Amino acid sequence: MRGRETPRAMGGTDALARYVGRIPAPIRTKLLAAFLLIELLLVALGTIGLLAVREVGRRASDLASLQHKIDAYRQMQHDTLRELYAVSSALTTPDNATLSSALRQINQFGYDLDRVAFVAKDEVALLGRLREDHSRFIGIATRVLELTRDGRTSEAKQVQTSELAPLADRLERLTNQLVNRAEADMVNGVDASRASYETSRVYVVVFALGGFLLTLALGYAISWSIVAPLQEIDERLNRIAAGDFSQKVVVANRDELGALAQHVNVACAELRELYQRLEDASRHKSQFLANMSHELRTPLNAILGFGELMLDGVYGDVPERMRAPLERMQSNGKHLLGLINDVLDLSKIEAGQLSLSVGEYSVDELVAGIYGAVEPLAAEKKLLLSTIVPPGLPPARGDERRLAQALLNLVGNAIKFTDKGEVAIEVAARDDSLTFSVRDTGPGIAEADQAKIFEEFRQVDGSITKTKMGSGLGLAIAKRIVEMHGGRIWVDSSPGAGAIFSFTVPAHIE
Secondary structure (H helix, E strand, O other): OOOEEEOOOOOOOOHHHHHHHHOOOOHHHHHHHHHHHHHHHHHHHHHHHHHHHHHHHHHHHHHHHHHHHHHHHHHHHHHHHHHHHHHHHHHHOOOHHHHHHHHHHHHHHHHHHHHHHHHOOOOHHHHHHHHHHHHHHHHHHHHHHHHHHOOOHHHHHHHHHHHHHHHHHHHHHHHHHHHHHHHHHHHHHHHHHHHHHHHHHHHHHHHHHHHHHHHHHHHHHHHHHHHHHHHHHHHHHHHHHOOOOOEEEOOOOOOHHHHHHHHHHHHHHHHHHHHHHHHHHHHHHHHHHHHHHHHHHHHHHHHHHHHHHHHOOOOOOOOHHHHHHHHHHHHHHHHHHHHHHHHHHHHHHHOOOOOOOOEEEOHHHHHHHHHHHHHHHHHHOOOEEEEEOOOOOOOEEEOHHHHHHHHHHHHHHHHHHOOOOEEEEEEEEEOOEEEEEEEEOOOOOOHHHOOHHHOOOOOOOOOOOOOOOOOOOHHHHHHHHHHHOOOEEEEEEOOOOOEEEEEEEEOEOO
């Protein structure tokens, strides 16, 4: 039978994970590629950050240069006004000290102009006009001071008013023009720096967010391309462990997980075929045992019957020397018949040929029948045998013969494995169920052995030198009978403290 496929290896929204899984590369290579991509994103983010820092530094340097320009322009503007003030003071107080001071200030202006020319190399034309006008200013101012020194004050004032004052106004306008341009450049530079900062911040945020989202997507895709196939394979292995070989695991990965899924499917197909062959072999075995048990039981019953007739003297008196061998033959024959009956019952159960004969039965009579059957065995070993049955139990409904067989197996085991003390049969009625318990004072059973004693052909002492003989089928058959009634069987025991075997069945079954 061809296995059905279960295409749920990936969820419906896991297209990226399915794509990653289908990449024909080992999982280690995929992980290394993902980590490399994340590292490249981090490097790109760091590069953008460095570029942004460099741009901010350049803008700050430009603003500092503009500030130096403005300071130089204002100093030159201040010096121009001071020169006019010095000339005016010399005209007002025409002494040698004032005239000398005015000349020194006029000549010092050239140094300020050279400093401005150094920091304002982009204003060559305007500075050329300013230098030209200032040279004329120096010449006229010098002439005014010379006239003043010679005592020709009225002529000096006339030259100052007609020539020097308009030229001073012109110089002031040129310096104002320089200052205004520098301040305008400063404002533009501040705006450009702010815009550059905002742009850099947007780039950094976009790259950081993109890297974060890409990292999440890669992590999710790679992890889910690994986890989902593992979940699918695990689910399939659990079904195989439960005996379901009808489906195939579908993993689209083209890596180690895809190969593992293929191996699981191949193993599943082989196990399915092997399981089918084992089922056929078990069925044939059960059928063979049922047939052979029936064929063996018929002649064995005849042998036991003839032996019984011989012991009863039907064919004449039996010599004393032959009686003991005949009795041993009868005892061993009955033991062999019990083993054959156990094998036949188990074979019928496994082959599905054993059915329950449901009817009403009396719990008191069932327990009394078991007591009568095993009392000689208990007396032979000098064991105290007791029964505890609640009085007035109403008739129950089930297969009395099979329940008696299960209870007899428990009691027979208790007597066989108990060398001294007592064996007690107890019945308890709870709700609509009956609990039968067999308590003994035997050696007890270790917890590690309690699970296997209900398996076929298993005993606590399984060696060939065991002292208590048996087939190991009694508890297995009792378990099957109890389960056929819809009940359960268990044991409570510990080494040296005896054992209590119990089973619960419904009081009424259909």
